[in-house]
Amino acid sequence: MNRNEFLAALGISSASVILTTCLGCSKSSGGISPSDPPRNIDFTLDLTASANAALLTNGGYLTSNGVIVAKTSAGAYIAVQQSCTHESYPLNYQASSHQFYCNNHGATFSEDGSLSNGPASRSLTVYKTQLTGTSLRIYA
Ligand code: FES
Known part of the structure:
Protein backbone atom coordinates (compact mmCIF):
# COMPACT_ATOMS: atom_id res chain seq x y z
CA MET A 1 0.00 0.00 0.00
CA ILE A 32 4.47 34.63 17.50
CA SER A 33 6.58 35.36 14.46
CA PRO A 34 10.33 35.04 15.08
CA SER A 35 10.71 38.73 14.17
CA ASP A 36 8.20 39.90 16.77
CA PRO A 37 9.98 41.70 19.61
CA PRO A 38 9.43 40.38 23.12
CA ARG A 39 6.42 41.89 24.85
CA ASN A 40 5.83 42.76 28.47
CA ILE A 41 9.52 43.15 29.12
CA ASP A 42 10.35 43.94 32.73
CA PHE A 43 13.46 42.50 34.32
CA THR A 44 16.34 43.73 36.46
CA LEU A 45 20.04 43.03 36.11
CA ASP A 46 22.33 43.04 39.13
CA LEU A 47 25.40 44.94 37.96
CA THR A 48 27.52 43.41 40.74
CA ALA A 49 27.01 39.92 39.24
CA SER A 50 29.88 38.67 37.10
CA ALA A 51 27.44 37.63 34.36
CA ASN A 52 26.54 41.30 33.91
CA ALA A 53 30.07 42.71 34.14
CA ALA A 54 29.98 43.80 30.48
CA LEU A 55 27.62 46.58 31.51
CA LEU A 56 30.20 48.16 33.81
CA THR A 57 32.31 49.27 30.85
CA ASN A 58 31.34 51.95 28.36
CA GLY A 59 30.73 50.16 25.05
CA GLY A 60 29.92 46.84 26.72
CA TYR A 61 26.72 44.93 26.12
CA LEU A 62 24.94 41.67 26.78
CA THR A 63 21.74 39.94 25.79
CA SER A 64 19.03 38.85 28.16
CA ASN A 65 15.37 37.91 27.71
CA GLY A 66 15.49 38.68 23.97
CA VAL A 67 16.90 42.15 24.62
CA ILE A 68 20.29 43.73 23.94
CA VAL A 69 21.29 45.85 26.91
CA ALA A 70 24.24 48.13 26.25
CA LYS A 71 26.26 50.85 27.90
CA THR A 72 27.08 53.45 25.29
CA SER A 73 30.49 55.04 24.89
CA ALA A 74 29.01 58.03 26.73
CA GLY A 75 27.95 55.80 29.63
CA ALA A 76 24.17 55.70 29.07
CA TYR A 77 22.24 52.45 29.34
CA ILE A 78 20.11 51.53 26.32
CA ALA A 79 18.03 48.47 25.46
CA VAL A 80 16.50 47.22 22.20
CA GLN A 81 15.08 43.99 20.85
CA GLN A 82 17.80 41.43 20.16
CA SER A 83 16.52 40.18 16.81
CA CYS A 84 16.88 41.98 13.51
CA THR A 85 13.61 43.22 12.04
CA HIS A 86 14.58 41.75 8.66
CA GLU A 87 14.90 38.02 9.31
CA SER A 88 15.37 37.84 13.07
CA TYR A 89 19.13 37.31 13.07
CA PRO A 90 20.72 38.30 16.43
CA LEU A 91 22.13 41.82 16.38
CA ASN A 92 25.46 43.04 17.75
CA TYR A 93 26.15 46.37 19.40
CA GLN A 94 28.99 48.44 17.99
CA ALA A 95 29.72 51.25 20.45
CA SER A 96 32.42 52.84 18.31
CA SER A 97 29.92 53.27 15.46
CA HIS A 98 27.00 54.08 17.80
CA GLN A 99 24.86 51.40 16.18
CA PHE A 100 23.39 47.93 16.25
CA TYR A 101 24.58 45.75 13.38
CA CYS A 102 23.22 42.61 11.75
CA ASN A 103 25.88 40.22 10.47
CA ASN A 104 23.37 38.37 8.32
CA HIS A 105 22.65 40.98 5.61
CA GLY A 106 24.23 44.13 7.00
CA ALA A 107 21.28 46.11 8.36
CA THR A 108 22.20 48.83 10.85
CA PHE A 109 20.17 50.61 13.50
CA SER A 110 21.00 53.73 15.47
CA GLU A 111 21.36 53.65 19.24
CA ASP A 112 17.79 54.97 19.48
CA GLY A 113 16.62 51.89 17.55
CA SER A 114 15.83 53.70 14.30
CA LEU A 115 16.67 51.96 11.05
CA SER A 116 19.72 53.49 9.39
CA ASN A 117 20.48 50.93 6.67
CA GLY A 118 18.46 48.09 5.09
CA PRO A 119 17.55 45.55 3.99
CA ALA A 120 15.44 45.69 7.17
CA SER A 121 12.45 47.96 6.70
CA ARG A 122 11.46 48.88 10.23
CA SER A 123 13.09 50.17 13.39
CA LEU A 124 13.82 48.20 16.54
CA THR A 125 11.59 48.10 19.59
CA VAL A 126 13.27 50.16 22.29
CA TYR A 127 12.93 49.47 26.00
CA LYS A 128 13.35 51.83 28.93
CA THR A 129 16.20 51.52 31.41
CA GLN A 130 16.39 52.70 34.99
CA LEU A 131 19.50 52.47 37.16
CA THR A 132 18.92 52.32 40.91
CA GLY A 133 22.16 51.76 42.78
CA THR A 134 23.60 48.66 41.18
CA SER A 135 20.30 47.40 39.80
CA LEU A 136 19.43 48.08 36.18
CA ARG A 137 15.78 47.66 35.31
CA ILE A 138 14.78 47.09 31.66
CA TYR A 139 11.11 47.49 30.92
CA ALA A 140 8.56 48.26 28.22
S1 FES B 1 18.48 39.32 9.07
FE1 FES B 1 19.32 41.24 9.62
S2 FES B 1 19.67 42.23 7.72
FE2 FES B 1 18.77 40.36 7.17
Missing part, protein backbone atom coordinates in the same frame (compact mmCIF):
# COMPACT_ATOMS: atom_id res chain seq x y z
CA ASN A 2 1.47 3.37 -1.04
CA ARG A 3 0.89 6.72 0.74
CA ASN A 4 -2.11 7.77 -1.38
CA GLU A 5 -3.76 4.37 -0.94
CA PHE A 6 -3.16 4.56 2.80
CA LEU A 7 -4.66 8.08 3.03
CA ALA A 8 -7.58 7.08 0.81
CA ALA A 9 -8.26 4.15 3.14
CA LEU A 10 -8.50 6.68 5.97
CA GLY A 11 -10.75 8.94 3.89
CA ILE A 12 -8.16 11.71 3.81
CA SER A 13 -6.70 13.30 0.69
CA SER A 14 -3.07 14.38 0.42
CA ALA A 15 -4.24 18.00 0.05
CA SER A 16 -6.04 17.98 3.40
CA VAL A 17 -2.92 16.67 5.14
CA ILE A 18 -0.87 19.49 3.65
CA LEU A 19 -3.50 22.08 4.57
CA THR A 20 -3.63 20.87 8.16
CA THR A 21 0.14 21.00 8.41
CA CYS A 22 0.32 24.56 7.10
CA LEU A 23 -2.46 25.83 9.36
CA GLY A 24 -0.53 24.60 12.35
CA CYS A 25 2.36 26.98 11.64
CA SER A 26 0.39 30.02 10.57
CA LYS A 27 0.88 33.27 12.47
CA SER A 28 -2.88 33.71 12.44
CA SER A 29 -3.14 30.66 14.66
CA GLY A 30 -1.90 32.82 17.51
CA GLY A 31 1.79 31.99 17.24
Whole structure:
Protein backbone atom coordinates (compact mmCIF):
# COMPACT_ATOMS: atom_id res chain seq x y z
CA MET A 1 0.00 0.00 0.00
CA ASN A 2 1.47 3.37 -1.04
CA ARG A 3 0.89 6.72 0.74
CA ASN A 4 -2.11 7.77 -1.38
CA GLU A 5 -3.76 4.37 -0.94
CA PHE A 6 -3.16 4.56 2.80
CA LEU A 7 -4.66 8.08 3.03
CA ALA A 8 -7.58 7.08 0.81
CA ALA A 9 -8.26 4.15 3.14
CA LEU A 10 -8.50 6.68 5.97
CA GLY A 11 -10.75 8.94 3.89
CA ILE A 12 -8.16 11.71 3.81
CA SER A 13 -6.70 13.30 0.69
CA SER A 14 -3.07 14.38 0.42
CA ALA A 15 -4.24 18.00 0.05
CA SER A 16 -6.04 17.98 3.40
CA VAL A 17 -2.92 16.67 5.14
CA ILE A 18 -0.87 19.49 3.65
CA LEU A 19 -3.50 22.08 4.57
CA THR A 20 -3.63 20.87 8.16
CA THR A 21 0.14 21.00 8.41
CA CYS A 22 0.32 24.56 7.10
CA LEU A 23 -2.46 25.83 9.36
CA GLY A 24 -0.53 24.60 12.35
CA CYS A 25 2.36 26.98 11.64
CA SER A 26 0.39 30.02 10.57
CA LYS A 27 0.88 33.27 12.47
CA SER A 28 -2.88 33.71 12.44
CA SER A 29 -3.14 30.66 14.66
CA GLY A 30 -1.90 32.82 17.51
CA GLY A 31 1.79 31.99 17.24
CA ILE A 32 4.47 34.63 17.50
CA SER A 33 6.58 35.36 14.46
CA PRO A 34 10.33 35.04 15.08
CA SER A 35 10.71 38.73 14.17
CA ASP A 36 8.20 39.90 16.77
CA PRO A 37 9.98 41.70 19.61
CA PRO A 38 9.43 40.38 23.12
CA ARG A 39 6.42 41.89 24.85
CA ASN A 40 5.83 42.76 28.47
CA ILE A 41 9.52 43.15 29.12
CA ASP A 42 10.35 43.94 32.73
CA PHE A 43 13.46 42.50 34.32
CA THR A 44 16.34 43.73 36.46
CA LEU A 45 20.04 43.03 36.11
CA ASP A 46 22.33 43.04 39.13
CA LEU A 47 25.40 44.94 37.96
CA THR A 48 27.52 43.41 40.74
CA ALA A 49 27.01 39.92 39.24
CA SER A 50 29.88 38.67 37.10
CA ALA A 51 27.44 37.63 34.36
CA ASN A 52 26.54 41.30 33.91
CA ALA A 53 30.07 42.71 34.14
CA ALA A 54 29.98 43.80 30.48
CA LEU A 55 27.62 46.58 31.51
CA LEU A 56 30.20 48.16 33.81
CA THR A 57 32.31 49.27 30.85
CA ASN A 58 31.34 51.95 28.36
CA GLY A 59 30.73 50.16 25.05
CA GLY A 60 29.92 46.84 26.72
CA TYR A 61 26.72 44.93 26.12
CA LEU A 62 24.94 41.67 26.78
CA THR A 63 21.74 39.94 25.79
CA SER A 64 19.03 38.85 28.16
CA ASN A 65 15.37 37.91 27.71
CA GLY A 66 15.49 38.68 23.97
CA VAL A 67 16.90 42.15 24.62
CA ILE A 68 20.29 43.73 23.94
CA VAL A 69 21.29 45.85 26.91
CA ALA A 70 24.24 48.13 26.25
CA LYS A 71 26.26 50.85 27.90
CA THR A 72 27.08 53.45 25.29
CA SER A 73 30.49 55.04 24.89
CA ALA A 74 29.01 58.03 26.73
CA GLY A 75 27.95 55.80 29.63
CA ALA A 76 24.17 55.70 29.07
CA TYR A 77 22.24 52.45 29.34
CA ILE A 78 20.11 51.53 26.32
CA ALA A 79 18.03 48.47 25.46
CA VAL A 80 16.50 47.22 22.20
CA GLN A 81 15.08 43.99 20.85
CA GLN A 82 17.80 41.43 20.16
CA SER A 83 16.52 40.18 16.81
CA CYS A 84 16.88 41.98 13.51
CA THR A 85 13.61 43.22 12.04
CA HIS A 86 14.58 41.75 8.66
CA GLU A 87 14.90 38.02 9.31
CA SER A 88 15.37 37.84 13.07
CA TYR A 89 19.13 37.31 13.07
CA PRO A 90 20.72 38.30 16.43
CA LEU A 91 22.13 41.82 16.38
CA ASN A 92 25.46 43.04 17.75
CA TYR A 93 26.15 46.37 19.40
CA GLN A 94 28.99 48.44 17.99
CA ALA A 95 29.72 51.25 20.45
CA SER A 96 32.42 52.84 18.31
CA SER A 97 29.92 53.27 15.46
CA HIS A 98 27.00 54.08 17.80
CA GLN A 99 24.86 51.40 16.18
CA PHE A 100 23.39 47.93 16.25
CA TYR A 101 24.58 45.75 13.38
CA CYS A 102 23.22 42.61 11.75
CA ASN A 103 25.88 40.22 10.47
CA ASN A 104 23.37 38.37 8.32
CA HIS A 105 22.65 40.98 5.61
CA GLY A 106 24.23 44.13 7.00
CA ALA A 107 21.28 46.11 8.36
CA THR A 108 22.20 48.83 10.85
CA PHE A 109 20.17 50.61 13.50
CA SER A 110 21.00 53.73 15.47
CA GLU A 111 21.36 53.65 19.24
CA ASP A 112 17.79 54.97 19.48
CA GLY A 113 16.62 51.89 17.55
CA SER A 114 15.83 53.70 14.30
CA LEU A 115 16.67 51.96 11.05
CA SER A 116 19.72 53.49 9.39
CA ASN A 117 20.48 50.93 6.67
CA GLY A 118 18.46 48.09 5.09
CA PRO A 119 17.55 45.55 3.99
CA ALA A 120 15.44 45.69 7.17
CA SER A 121 12.45 47.96 6.70
CA ARG A 122 11.46 48.88 10.23
CA SER A 123 13.09 50.17 13.39
CA LEU A 124 13.82 48.20 16.54
CA THR A 125 11.59 48.10 19.59
CA VAL A 126 13.27 50.16 22.29
CA TYR A 127 12.93 49.47 26.00
CA LYS A 128 13.35 51.83 28.93
CA THR A 129 16.20 51.52 31.41
CA GLN A 130 16.39 52.70 34.99
CA LEU A 131 19.50 52.47 37.16
CA THR A 132 18.92 52.32 40.91
CA GLY A 133 22.16 51.76 42.78
CA THR A 134 23.60 48.66 41.18
CA SER A 135 20.30 47.40 39.80
CA LEU A 136 19.43 48.08 36.18
CA ARG A 137 15.78 47.66 35.31
CA ILE A 138 14.78 47.09 31.66
CA TYR A 139 11.11 47.49 30.92
CA ALA A 140 8.56 48.26 28.22
S1 FES B 1 18.48 39.32 9.07
FE1 FES B 1 19.32 41.24 9.62
S2 FES B 1 19.67 42.23 7.72
FE2 FES B 1 18.77 40.36 7.17
